[in-house]
Amino acid sequence: MSSEGRIEEFELIARVFAPLAAGQPFAKGLIDDAAVISPEMGHDLVVTTDTLSAGIHFRDDDPPETVAARALAANVSDLAAMGAMPVGYTLAIAAPAGLSIEWYEAFANRLAAEQERYGIGLLGGDTTSMHGGPSLTITAIGQVPQGRAILRSTGREGDDLWVTGTIGDAALGLDILESRLKPAAAPDGESLTARFVSPVARIGVVGLLQRHATSAIDVSDGLLSDIGHLAAASAVAAMVDQDQVPVSPAARRLLEQPGMGGRSLWRRLVTGGDDYEVVFTAATADRAAIEADAQSLDFPVSRIGRLVAKGGEIADDLVVVRDASGAIVHIDGPHGYRHFAD
Amino acid sequence: MSSEGRIEEFELIARVFAPLAAGQPFAKGLIDDAAVISPEMGHDLVVTTDTLSAGIHFRDDDPPETVAARALAANVSDLAAMGAMPVGYTLAIAAPAGLSIEWYEAFANRLAAEQERYGIGLLGGDTTSMHGGPSLTITAIGQVPQGRAILRSTGREGDDLWVTGTIGDAALGLDILESRLKPAAAPDGESLTARFVSPVARIGVVGLLQRHATSAIDVSDGLLSDIGHLAAASAVAAMVDQDQVPVSPAARRLLEQPGMGGRSLWRRLVTGGDDYEVVFTAATADRAAIEADAQSLDFPVSRIGRLVAKGGEIADDLVVVRDASGAIVHIDGPHGYRHFAD
Numbered sequence: 001m002s003s004e005g006r007i008e009e010f011e012l013i014a015r016v017f018a019p020l021a022a023g024q025p026f027a028k029g030l031i032d033d034a035a036v037i038s039p040e041m042g043h044d045l046v047v048t049t050d051t052l053s054a055g056i057h058f059r060d061d062d063p064p065e066t067v068a069a070r071a072l073a074a075n076v077s078d079l080a081a082m083g084a085m086p087v088g089y090t091l092a093i094a095a096p097a098g099l100s101i102e103w104y105e106a107f108a109n110r111l112a113a114e115q116e117r118y119g120i121g122l123l124g125g126d127t128t129s130m131h132g133g134p135s136l137t138i139t140a141i142g143q144v145p146q147g148r149a150i151l152r153s154t155g156r157e158g159d160d161l162w163v164t165g166t167i168g169d170a171a172l173g174l175d176i177l178e179s180r181l182k183p184a185a186a187p188d189g190e191s192l193t194a195r196f197v198s199p200v201a202r203i204g205v206v207g208l209l210q211r212h213a214t215s216a217i218d219v220s221d222g223l224l225s226d227i228g229h230l231a232a233a234s235a236v237a238a239m240v241d242q243d244q245v246p247v248s249p250a251a252r253r254l255l256e257q258p259g260m261g262g263r264s265l266w267r268r269l270v271t272g273g274d275d276y277e278v279v280f281t282a283a284t285a286d287r288a289a290i291e292a293d294a295q296s297l298d299f300p301v302s303r304i305g306r307l308v309a310k311g312g313e314i315a316d317d318l319v320v321v322r323d324a325s326g327a328i329v330h331i332d333g334p335h336g337y338r339h340f341a342d
Numbered sequence: 343m344s345s346e347g348r349i350e351e352f353e354l355i356a357r358v359f360a361p362l363a364a365g366q367p368f369a370k371g372l373i374d375d376a377a378v379i380s381p382e383m384g385h386d387l388v389v390t391t392d393t394l395s396a397g398i399h400f401r402d403d404d405p406p407e408t409v410a411a412r413a414l415a416a417n418v419s420d421l422a423a424m425g426a427m428p429v430g431y432t433l434a435i436a437a438p439a440g441l442s443i444e445w446y447e448a449f450a451n452r453l454a455a456e457q458e459r460y461g462i463g464l465l466g467g468d469t470t471s472m473h474g475g476p477s478l479t480i481t482a483i484g485q486v487p488q489g490r491a492i493l494r495s496t497g498r499e500g501d502d503l504w505v506t507g508t509i510g511d512a513a514l515g516l517d518i519l520e521s522r523l524k525p526a527a528a529p530d531g532e533s534l535t536a537r538f539v540s541p542v543a544r545i546g547v548v549g550l551l552q553r554h555a556t557s558a559i560d561v562s563d564g565l566l567s568d569i570g571h572l573a574a575a576s577a578v579a580a581m582v583d584q585d586q587v588p589v590s591p592a593a594r595r596l597l598e599q600p601g602m603g604g605r606s607l608w609r610r611l612v613t614g615g616d617d618y619e620v621v622f623t624a625a626t627a628d629r630a631a632i633e634a635d636a637q638s639l640d641f642p643v644s645r646i647g648r649l650v651a652k653g654g655e656i657a658d659d660l661v662v663v664r665d666a667s668g669a670i671v672h673i674d675g676p677h678g679y680r681h682f683a684d
Contacts, residue, residue, distance in 0.1 A: 034390035034424050034484075036491040039381055047465055048376035049432040049481060053472035056436075082376050090391040092434075092479040094398075123389055130395035132474020137434040139391060139481040142376075149378040 020122035035123035064107035075140035076201035081218035083150035084142030095134035155215035155234035169195035171272020188250035216280035362464035377465035406449035417482035418543035423560035425492035426484030437476035497557035497576035511537035513614020530592035558622035
């Protein structure tokens with residue numbers, strides 16, 4: 001983030017950001033102040049906004065590529081969890097005046113690659129200077145058949161609880177990057193750090209969600225925290241089976257290493273966040289159909305528990321974890337990242 | 343912006359921002375990570391994003407009410423200039439952790455009033471902490487009959503150039519607020535400062551634009567600068583008649599005061615920005631119809647020039663100003679605010 005290669009806003013848009021809108025007819029080549037979107041007939045649009053700021057959501061010396069991948073994944077993940085396919089996004093960057101052209105170019109190059117992954121393009125944006133930052137706000141827009149957006153508030157008592165992919169890799173990857181976990185203790189460290197620096201939103205699960213999900217949420221704050229958000233919005237509680245939470249081989253090896261503190265490490269997995277997996281609920285009658293549906297995906301889909309009535313055996317808890325014997329596993333401390341809490 | 347009344351993100355959303363989404367069915371009560379919009383049949387959606395950051399777009403001690411009004415006006419104005427009626431908006435606030443609940447409440451109360459003015463509601467958002475700021479990004483979404491969004495790139499040689507309202511009041515108002523203009527010299531100072539602290543986007547002109555405009559842009563950077571953007575996008579040049587540029591009675595009195603430097607003051611009017619008026623172009627055949635149409639509006643619509651071929655009598659200039667005798671008025675310096683230029 002040097003002051004070399006300083007660049008004016010109009011040049012920045014033309015040289016760095018306009019290529020991201022090429023081939024995206026909605027964006028009008030970024031010439032106008034707004035983009036025009038023609039939704040497909042019979043579709044609703046879904047809109048989500050997320051901000052990432054230096055020093056809070058990423059470190060000042062994080063590579064711009066990582067910032068780009070994480071910013072887009074966070075937003076596309078919100079859309080996927082609502083059963084929506086992404087259409088495009090706007091990008092607002094407020095950055096210190098000295099942020100280098102090289103930073104912008106690396107950032108934009110990575111956005112170009114991620115856009116292609118998701119089949120979307122840049123719709124428009126705003127590049128401004130600020131004291132502090134950079135701070136990036138992406139607003140992603142997706143499309144869903146009319147009336148078919150999947151909410152977090154519509155889970156029902158008795159529904160199964162499912163999750164895509166594996167949980168906790170990104171948190172362990174961050175621990176390695178920040179030297180809380182030593183690479184010697186994590187021989188497959190690269191596969192873990194990759195989940196943190198190059199997260200991929202699960203748009204592949206959108207069809208399955210549309211066919212089966214009664215409610216859904218993406219896992220960004222931490223598995224237990226996000227299940228808690230879903231349970232609270234649905235006015236139920238959730239039981240999670242510890243042994244069913246899907247863990248990658250690399251994370252599994254760490255959990256089983258002597259002296260790694262398996263229990264506190266497991267707590268880290270399910271509370272660390274940045275997974276960008278999708279938790280969803282579905283009727284028990286759909287189990288076989290979901291498992292069959294999941295065969296065509298390039299990531300696993302695991303049944304990890306169920307929604308239950310509030311109160312009774314689980315008292316005031318929104319989310320209870322049980323071990324293989326059925327005993328309650330106590331997870332101390334907050335279940336996920338809360339802004340403003342530090 | 344004290345650290346008193348510190349508040350957590352979830353409480354902030356529930357207490358301060360959720361009321362802004364009440365009565366807005368699209369927002370799902372801000373419970374989900376995304377809002378769902380059902381466009382009216384046969385309509386396109388228009389999306390625009392603008393960021394305002396402390397120390398750049400507003401002063402650290404600006405009242406939160408002013409920040410709220412300006413942030414929403416800037417975005418709604420972009421929609422209006424595209425011929426779109428606003429539907430709703432998302433709000434991302436990245437703020438120092440110590441920003442007080444009183445600041446948020448005053449900010450939200452003013453948003454509530456401005457929302458009502460424009461007939462829109464909050465769709466969703468993100469509240470995060472950051473080092474520096476606050477920095478606010480609003481993404482506004484509007485609706486336009488399919489294929490009828492008005493662009494800045496479609497003005498034609500020979501078209502008349504029109505503008506809504508009056509130009510320059512906000513710039514003079516800012517000069518008064520920052521003590522560059524003495525209140526004694528500006529006896530109607532309040533009407534000028536009001537245009538800066540309480541700008542109102544011209545959604546009233548949307549119908550007229552839909553009926554007559556060949557191209558349009560809103561006036562945010564400065565009248566001449568924004569006309570230049572339109573001319574450049576349309577591959578033409580623009581002639582502006584100095585005497586036809588609409589000026590408020592308060593600004594007129596200042597221009598005519600001895601010793602106020604009428605010419606440099608006039609330059610300030612047409613380059614100052616923050617007007618949130620709309621410049622549009624239309625066929626000369628539509629003059630009478632536009633004037634009749636404008637009768638029903640509560641602000642004037644003035645014909646201030648025309649689009650002409652590039653080159654020839656105006657050489658390399660994109661925008662040329664002429665006085666009543668037809669002589670070219672030279673406007674020195676940049677024609678509008680450029681981020682990153684300071």
